[in-house]
Amino acid sequence: MLVDEVPADGESFFVAECFRRLKRLGLAGVVSFSDPVPRSTLDGRVIKPGHCGTVYQALSARFLGRSPPRTLRLLPDGTALSDRTVQKLRSGEPGTQTRRSTLAALGAELPQEPDPEVLRRVLDRYTRPHRHAGNFKYGWVFHAPRIAIYRHRGPIQSSHRYPIAPGNIEITVLGAPPARPGRPADMRRPTA
Numbered sequence: 001m002l003v004d005e006v007p008a009d010g011e012s013f014f015v016a017e018c019f020r021r022l023k024r025l026g027l028a029g030v031v032s033f034s035d036p037v038p039r040s041t042l043d044g045r046v047i048k049p050g051h052c053g054t055v056y057q058a059l060s061a062r063f064l065g066r067s068p069p070r071t072l073r074l075l076p077d078g079t080a081l082s083d084r085t086v087q088k089l090r091s092g093e094p095g096t097q098t099r100r101s102t103l104a105a106l107g108a109e110l111p112q113e114p115d116p117e118v119l120r121r122v123l124d125r126y127t128r129p130h131r132h133a134g135n136f137k138y139g140w141v142f143h144a145p146r147i148a149i150y151r152h153r154g155p156i157q158s159s160h161r162y163p164i165a166p167g168n169i170e171i172t173v174l175g176a177p178p179a180r181p182g183r184p185a186d187m188r189r190p191t192a
Helices: 010-024 054-058 083-091 097-105 116-126
Strands: 029-034 046-048 062-066 070-074 128-132 136-141
Touching: 010 054, 083 097, 083 116
Parallel strands: none
Antiparallel strands: 029 136, 062 136, 070 128
């Protein structure tokens, strides 16, 4: 996301320019995510309202469903302590100094040597669980590949229906067939 001072269409222009450069490099496509889940501080101040990928929709992305649901660990200021950071702290890997400093400023004492029990107590005391239903997943195909692009669920498919933010109008791709009955629930427009 860009700062609010960027003029209208700035995000679309930026993403479109990135796509032009990626196409020149020979990439077949891009998968991107938008995070619709709002985040707030302990006192309830919203620091991240969440977004449903309006710019991706404006750039004719295919809506590919949602990423798997998970539980985030939020710090008091509403920022997330990623699963990868927790894994690094647990195993003693490098690259955790910033989060160690953040936790120390809250009063947490983490030993230099990994101690899973101490880490669990620190996480229980200084973070809060936040259930996340999954990010919205979008994709663009730049070139028609000779072989279909497969992931664990098969080729890229689209429901042709975009998720919408509360209070917004629904956008449907013109000429797209309606969603077929029996399609997996995460491939249809999410319900709030």
